[in-house]
Amino acid sequence: MSETEPSERARARTAFRRAQHRRALLVAGVATAIVLALVAWVVTTAPGWDRAREAFFSPERAVEVLPEVAAGLWLNLRVWLVASVVGLVLGLLLAVVRTSRIPALFPLRMLAIAYVDVFRGVPLLLTLLLVGFGLPALRLTWLPVSAAFLGGLAIVLTYTAYLAEIFRAGIESVHPSQVAAARSLGLSRGRAVRHVVLPQAVRNVTAPVASMLVSLQKDSGLISILGAVDAIRAAQIATTGDYNFTPYVVAGLLFLLISIPLTRLVDAWSARHGWRGGLSTVSGAGGLR
Amino acid sequence: MSGTGAPLLSLRGVRKSFGGTRRRGARGGVAHLVLDGVDLDLAPHSCTVLVGASGSGKSTLLRVVDLLEDVDDGQILLDGVDVADPWVDADAVRARLALVFQQYNLFPHLRVMDNLTLAPRVVHGRPRDEAEAAAEAMLAKVGLAHKARAYPDQLSGGEQQRVAIARALVGDPEVLLLDEVTSALDPALVGEVLDLLLDLRTEGTTMLVATHEMGFARDVADEVVFLHEGRVHERGTPAQVLDDPQRAATREFLRRLHR
Numbered sequence: 001m002s003e004t005e006p007s008e009r010a011r012a013r014t015a016f017r018r019a020q021h022r023r024a025l026l027v028a029g030v031a032t033a034i035v036l037a038l039v040a041w042v043v044t045t046a047p048g049w050d051r052a053r054e055a056f057f058s059p060e061r062a063v064e065v066l067p068e069v070a071a072g073l074w075l076n077l078r079v080w081l082v083a084s085v086v087g088l089v090l091g092l093l094l095a096v097v098r099t100s101r102i103p104a105l106f107p108l109r110m111l112a113i114a115y116v117d118v119f120r121g122v123p124l125l126l127t128l129l130l131v132g133f134g135l136p137a138l139r140l141t142w143l144p145v146s147a148a149f150l151g152g153l154a155i156v157l158t159y160t161a162y163l164a165e166i167f168r169a170g171i172e173s174v175h176p177s178q179v180a181a182a183r184s185l186g187l188s189r190g191r192a193v194r195h196v197v198l199p200q201a202v203r204n205v206t207a208p209v210a211s212m213l214v215s216l217q218k219d220s221g222l223i224s225i226l227g228a229v230d231a232i233r234a235a236q237i238a239t240t241g242d243y244n245f246t247p248y249v250v251a252g253l254l255f256l257l258i259s260i261p262l263t264r265l266v267d268a269w270s271a272r273h274g275w276r277g278g279l280s281t282v283s284g285a286g287g288l289r
Numbered sequence: 290m291s292g293t294g295a296p297l298l299s300l301r302g303v304r305k306s307f308g309g310t311r312r313r314g315a316r317g318g319v320a321h322l323v324l325d326g327v328d329l330d331l332a333p334h335s336c337t338v339l340v341g342a343s344g345s346g347k348s349t350l351l352r353v354v355d356l357l358e359d360v361d362d363g364q365i366l367l368d369g370v371d372v373a374d375p376w377v378d379a380d381a382v383r384a385r386l387a388l389v390f391q392q393y394n395l396f397p398h399l400r401v402m403d404n405l406t407l408a409p410r411v412v413h414g415r416p417r418d419e420a421e422a423a424a425e426a427m428l429a430k431v432g433l434a435h436k437a438r439a440y441p442d443q444l445s446g447g448e449q450q451r452v453a454i455a456r457a458l459v460g461d462p463e464v465l466l467l468d469e470v471t472s473a474l475d476p477a478l479v480g481e482v483l484d485l486l487l488d489l490r491t492e493g494t495t496m497l498v499a500t501h502e503m504g505f506a507r508d509v510a511d512e513v514v515f516l517h518e519g520r521v522h523e524r525g526t527p528a529q530v531l532d533d534p535q536r537a538a539t540r541e542f543l544r545r546l547h548r
Contacts, residue, residue, distance in 0.1 A: 181394035184355050185408035185460065186384025195407060199398045 054244075061246040065238040069247055072234030073254050076220040079152045079230070083220065084213050086156050091163025092202075096193070098164070099171050112164070119161035124219060128154040132226040148230075151223025159216050166208050170201035210266035214259050221255070231255070296330040296366075297495055298354065298464055303327045303363035303373075305346075305353055323349045325519035326363070331464065334493040338506040338527075341516035342542055347499035348391075350516070351466045354497065355388040367463075384412050387457035388466040391473055393449045395441040395456070401428070402437040405456050413460070427455045431485055447478030451485060458489075465489070467498045471505075503531060503546060515539050 006014070043049060097105055098112045119127065131154040136145045144150075174197050182192035202209075224233035231254055235247035304327075306320040323346045331337050339347045352358045354365060356372065356379045365373040372382045396404050405424035409415045415423075428434045431451040441449055450470055457465060467486070471479045483505050490496065490509045500506060506513055506527060513530040515523040515538075523530055523539045534540045 177390065177392065177394045178396065180352075180357055181390065181396070182407075183380075184357060184383055184386075184388045185456070186380055186412040187408060188380045191411050195411060196396055200396075203398060 056245050056249050058244055058246045061244050062250050065235065065247040065250055068234045068238060069231050069250050069254060072229055072231035073251070073258075075148060075228060075230045076217070076223075076255075077258070079148060079155065079220045079223060080213075080217045083152050083155045083159060083216060087159040087163050087216065088209070090156070090160040092167050092198075094160065094164035095167035095171055096198070098168055100193075116161045116164050119158050120165065122158075124155070124158045124222060125225070127158050128222055128225060130154075131157065147226035147228035148223060151226045151228050152220075155216065155219060155223070159212065159219075162212055163209065166205050166212060167201065169208075170205035171197060173204045174200045206270050207266070210263070210270075214262055214266075217259055217262065218255055221251075295332075295369075297333045297368065298329075298331040298497070299364070299366040300327050300329040300350075300354070301364040301366065303350070303353060303365065304361045305349055305358060306361055323519055324353065324360075327516075327519070327521055329514065329521070331495060331497055332511075334495055335511045336490055336496040336498065336509050337512045337514060338510040339497070339499040339514050339516055340501070340503070340506060340530075340542070341522075342545075345516040346519045347516055348468050351388060351468045351497065351499055354464075355386050355466055356382055357388070380412075384408070384460065385463050386466060387460060387462035387464070388468065389450070389453050389457050389470050391469040393441070393446075393453040393473075395449055395453055397441050399440075400437070401433070401439050401441070401444075401452050404441070404452060405459050408456075408460050424455075424459055427459045428452075430458075431455045432481075445478060446474045447481045450474060450478075450482050454482070454485060454489075458494075464495045464497060467496060467500070469499050469501065471500070471502060501546070503543075507531060515542065517542070 046052070094112045094116065097108050098116070100109070128151060132147065132150045135143060135150060135153075178196055178200065179192050182196040183189075187195065221230060221232040224230050224236065227233070229237070231251045232248075235251040238247040239245055303324050304322070305324040306322045308319075308321050327346070327350060329337065329350075339350060341347055349358065353360055356365075359375070360373050363373065364371045367382060367385070370377070372379070395401075396407070399407065402421060402424055405427060406415075406417065406420040409420040409423065410417060425434060425437065428437055431454060433448060433451055433455070436444060436448065436452070441452070444452065450473075454470070470486075471482050474482065479502070483502065486496075486498075486505070487508060496509070498506075498509070510527045512524060513527050514521055515530055515534075517523075517538045523534060523536050530539065531543065534543060
């Protein structure tokens with residue numbers, strides 16, 4: 001195999017591109033340095049900086065409260081996991097019911113529409129309060145009344161509605177010609193849905209569903225208002241008495257520690273399965289001059 | 290090669306319109322009549338080619354035969370049974386026929402192999418290994434055995450269409466319906482698909498073909514049917530219709546095509 005020597009012209013172009021690339025790196029570096037310096041200057045010259053640093057970023061306090069906050073986070077993770085699984089299953093079911101045209105499902109379809117309208121329209125906080133304080137008032141003996149259970153239930157109710165809408169968009173994004181191809185091969189309506197429509201619908205909305213789940217993970221902290229001792233509640237308990245808010249910062253960092261890898265994981269997963277699609281930068285192809 | 294005996298597939302006075310007042314809010318206005326009383330007979334092992342301008346009803350005719358559209362009136366007789374009757378099991382009828390689409394319509398989430406084995410496994414209940422063996426043989430036949438593990442978007446247009454034809458054939462259909470299967474292809478890729486269809490024709494596959502490839506029509510057709518404004522305007526052997534058209538509209542169509 002003969003290696004073709006690049007022409008004088010090609011070498012000049014390569015050199016120009018390298019110079020441009022170096023310039024871009026330099027601009028990015030300088031811009032970053034300026035922004036960081038500005039932020040540092042504004043924060044550290046603020047009149048209350050010394051007290052704020054002590055109250056929010058005390059390393060000793062952080063180490064002290066870490067075990068309690070981490071134990072609380074374990075509850076958040078369990079609520080998140082259960083709520084995710086239940087929400088995904090129910091959301092998909094709801095989306096299928098809503099887009100199906102089986103006559104027997106008509107009442108369910110109406111119910112699904114009403115359900116989504118209500119729980120998507122009511123703030124999660126309100127649902128939490130109503131479920132958390134309303135359900136126990138019914139004194140149903142078979143119903144668990146722990147704050148974690150009721151909080152989880154409220155989150156499931158709300159997120160199922162969100163997820164159902166996302167899955168419905170996914171179903172509607174599958175081209176009718178795909179159904180025609182499946183039916184033409186002799187697949188019944190149900191089989192076409194199961195083997196052709198749903199797999200594509202779910203793949204088409206992987207990214208928004210994943211972002212919903214990340215959002216669910218952090219909203220699991222809202223169960224603290226019902227008194228469940230999760231990471232936020234644990235941090236709140238730790239701040240009482242000494243007005244040191246470092247535990248909140250610790251809780252925040254722990255939440256980030258979960259959600260950032262989670263987001264990256266989902267990005268990597270969708271990239272590996274070849275369903276990236278779309279633009280990765282707002283102006284389109286990055287390499288286009 | 291000419292078909293003999295009782296027709297396998299017959300159309301009697303098939304009418305189909307779209308739009309109109311039947312569905313509220315749908316574009317409104319009058320119905321657009323696409324098929325206006327079409328008669329057709331297809332003998333076993335014969336090939337009928339549908340020609341006509343875009344919008345003359347070729348695609349609709351094929352979709353109607355495959356029961357992807359309900360007819361407004363008329364009969365579709367498959368082995369003497371009117372499958373246009375709504376109480377006939379349409380899934381079972383569709384499983385006996387196969388339609389290949391202009392835009393291939395492969396399943397993008399499935400590998401080539403799974404595109405081929407989906408219907409045999411799910412509809413006909415064949416075990417996976419048996420279905421895969423049959424699919425492998427069919428892929429070899431269309432010259433794509435090495436692409437079994439690929440996803441459709443990793444194939445060229447011609448390869449995708451050959452996979453679509455293999456997917457249609459693997460269910461051993463009684464009639465192969467082809468809807469302008471080369472229209473979306475690069476001219477350089479048309480040949481590979483037409484060669485495959487010529488082979489199938491030699492083997493005696495019963496075909497109903499809509500195409501703009503007049504050379505191909507001449508090679509494979511027992512009968513050429515010229516559709517015009519939803520009606521059979523002229524029909525006969527390729528030599529009669531393509532070389533010695535009797536009617537003005539047929540001549541006009543062929544003249545435009547050859548220009």
